[in-house]
Amino acid sequence: MSKTIRQIQRGLARGEFSSIEITQDYLTAIKAHNPTINCYITITDELALQQAKTADERIAAGQAQALTGVPLAHKDIFCTDGVKTSCGSKMLDNFIAPYNATVIENIEASGAVMLGKTNMDEFAMGSSTENSYYGPAVNPWDHQRVPGGSSGGSAAAVAAGLAPAATGTDTGGSIRQPAALCGITGIKPTYGRVSRYGMIAFGSSLDQGGAFARTAEDCAQLIQTMAGFDPRDSTSIDHPVPNYSETLDGNIKGLRIGLPKEFFADGLDSNIAGVLEAAIDEYRKLGAEIVEVSLPNSKLSVPVYYVVALAECSSNLSRFDGVRFGYRCENPKDLEDLYKRSRGEGFGEEVKRRILLGTYALSAGYYDAYYLKAQQVRRLIKQDFERAFEDVDIIAAPTTPEIAFKLGEKTDDPVSMYLQDIYTLFLNLAGLPGMSIPAGFSQGMPVGLQLIANYFDEARLLNTAHQFQQASDWHLQSAEVK
Amino acid sequence: MTLKTEDVRNIAHLARLQVDDESIERYATDLSNVLVLVEQLNQLDTSGITPMAHPLDATQRLRDDAVNETDLRDKFQNIAPDVKNGLYRVPKVIE
Numbered sequence: 001m002s003k004t005i006r007q008i009q010r011g012l013a014r015g016e017f018s019s020i021e022i023t024q025d026y027l028t029a030i031k032a033h034n035p036t037i038n039c040y041i042t043i044t045d046e047l048a049l050q051q052a053k054t055a056d057e058r059i060a061a062g063q064a065q066a067l068t069g070v071p072l073a074h075k076d077i078f079c080t081d082g083v084k085t086s087c088g089s090k091m092l093d094n095f096i097a098p099y100n101a102t103v104i105e106n107i108e109a110s111g112a113v114m115l116g117k118t119n120m121d122e123f124a125m126g127s128s129t130e131n132s133y134y135g136p137a138v139n140p141w142d143h144q145r146v147p148g149g150s151s152g153g154s155a156a157a158v159a160a161g162l163a164p165a166a167t168g169t170d171t172g173g174s175i176r177q178p179a180a181l182c183g184i185t186g187i188k189p190t191y192g193r194v195s196r197y198g199m200i201a202f203g204s205s206l207d208q209g210g211a212f213a214r215t216a217e218d219c220a221q222l223i224q225t226m227a228g229f230d231p232r233d234s235t236s237i238d239h240p241v242p243n244y245s246e247t248l249d250g251n252i253k254g255l256r257i258g259l260p261k262e263f264f265a266d267g268l269d270s271n272i273a274g275v276l277e278a279a280i281d282e283y284r285k286l287g288a289e290i291v292e293v294s295l296p297n298s299k300l301s302v303p304v305y306y307v308v309a310l311a312e313c314s315s316n317l318s319r320f321d322g323v324r325f326g327y328r329c330e331n332p333k334d335l336e337d338l339y340k341r342s343r344g345e346g347f348g349e350e351v352k353r354r355i356l357l358g359t360y361a362l363s364a365g366y367y368d369a370y371y372l373k374a375q376q377v378r379r380l381i382k383q384d385f386e387r388a389f390e391d392v393d394i395i396a397a398p399t400t401p402e403i404a405f406k407l408g409e410k411t412d413d414p415v416s417m418y419l420q421d422i423y424t425l426f427l428n429l430a431g432l433p434g435m436s437i438p439a440g441f442s443q444g445m446p447v448g449l450q451l452i453a454n455y456f457d458e459a460r461l462l463n464t465a466h467q468f469q470q471a472s473d474w475h476l477q478s479a480e481v482k
Numbered sequence: 483m484t485l486k487t488e489d490v491r492n493i494a495h496l497a498r499l500q501v502d503d504e505s506i507e508r509y510a511t512d513l514s515n516v517l518v519l520v521e522q523l524n525q526l527d528t529s530g531i532t533p534m535a536h537p538l539d540a541t542q543r544l545r546d547d548a549v550n551e552t553d554l555r556d557k558f559q560n561i562a563p564d565v566k567n568g569l570y571r572v573p574k575v576i577e
Binding site for chain 1: 489493494497501512521524525570
């Protein structure tokens with residue numbers, strides 16, 4: 001089942017199979033393997049077959065659009081009208097979204113079929129999906145290991161061949177890290193590129209929707225339907241969306257790729273470093289010029305991120321109060337008891353930890369010392385990138401400091417879990433677009449190479465990734481379940 | 483910066499979050515550990531640097547003051563925990 005979007009489109013166009021047939025194949029595979037991989041929270045089989053039927057009719061009528069008849073999976077953070085949208089939380093276990101997120105609306109309008117909603121860390125807070133109310137998803141390459149997070153379900157579904165591609169969100173690495181750990185391709189666009197309307201908020205100045213697929217070519221197609229200005233999202237940016245597929249084949253001879261010296265130093269696993277060096281060599285062969293750049297303030301991205309993201313999360317999650325939707329405790333004795341117990345019982349451990357820290361950082365007397373200070377350092381981190389991009393077109397870095405870790409290995413130590421995101425957080429702080437592409441293996445587990453481009457330069461990012469995939473076959477390795 | 487159990491109780495109240503007595507101690511330790519990490523920020527002199535609220539320094543967009551939302555009241559009330567006569571119900575607030 002490890003088909004790409006491109007292969008499915010070709011098959012549909014040639015009449016090799018119908019959308020109903022390919023959708024049914026995926027649903028059968030999901031039913032067989034989801035109990036093991038646990039990558040889906042909700043399987044929308046009836047809806048999928050209905051959408052596939054409509055797609056087949058459109059194809060027959062010669063009215064096919066960009067993704068007509070292609071089955072896809074969506075992270076359970078995107079509101080889907082009439083379908084449970086849990087965000088991986090007990091708080092929203094009973095929540096049937098009353099409207100569609102703009103991302104869902106755009107993808108539906110392009111004719112795609114929804115297979116289901118994927119597993120994730122509760123409210124996108126985590127790096128392993130172990131914080132999901134529905135239990136962890138597992139890594140298809142080794143079921144004892146995590147698929148990464150927070151969009152771990154989407155990544156595992158694509159890697160296992162239980163969806164050709166999937167949506168995700170990335171607040172601090174939640175697309176790039178699971179893409180790396182599951183050996184697939186993931187893209188997080190520029191902040192403001194993809195609408196956040198109907199995407200359940202975690203850190204509003206960091207959150208960005210994006211995509212997982214087997215290839216950069218497929219990512220280009222999916223991002224094409226997702227990107228664009230949305231007046232319903234006040235932080236959406238009105239900036240033209242180019243045709244990403246058109247520039248994939250561009251020659252990268254003379255492309256300047258910068259390697260931040262800080263990221264290829266201490267703390268990076270030596271096997272991973274070896275894999276990445278080989279990947280960089282591949283770029284040399286393709287004619288890219290490799291130069292050193294410096295991002296001196298990026299070492300502070302972990303503390304900056306955990307102040308900014310947690311402050312924003314404590315504010316965003318105050319809407320879950322047990323009054324209008326979501327979980328409500330039994331027999332509240334008064335309004336305060338209703339708030340406190342609904343939230344105390346509805347949220348999991350990590351979410352509570354983050355709300356507490358964020359509340360503390362924003363409380364009277366501490367605001368300047370934490371939130372304001374973090375926002376100042378955040379600007380310094382952004383300025384490092386601005387300087388680097390005066391000299392280079394693309395920055396290459398590791399995606400993760402190690403391969404997928406074992407389930408349970410880091411759950412008792414929040415700080416060691418936070419340090420898993422050491423190479424991904426700065427991108428969200430700066431608001432830049434980034435990708436992770438499969439670059440090789442260490443101990444039989446996939447290793448990702450992270451590529452970073454300047455603001456709104458997703459086209460160059462996808463082109464750079466696609467050229468690597470034309471010259472290598474790491475992205476064709478499959479952990480497909482049999 | 484180390485947080486005591488009393489601090490955690492106070493923060494939990496501000497966040498309207500019930501935290502069990504058995505977990506208070508652990509939260510105090512966990513939160514203190516994260517604060518140690520955050521203290522690295524003090525290494526840096528940031529005087530004169532404008533705090534960054536938006537990655538692209540965009541400002542709030544304004545729109546015409548016109549109705550552009552459709553009425554979804556029934557849909558919203560269908561998923562509410564407790565409604566009566568079109569109103570959301572909570573325990574009595576005023577005696």
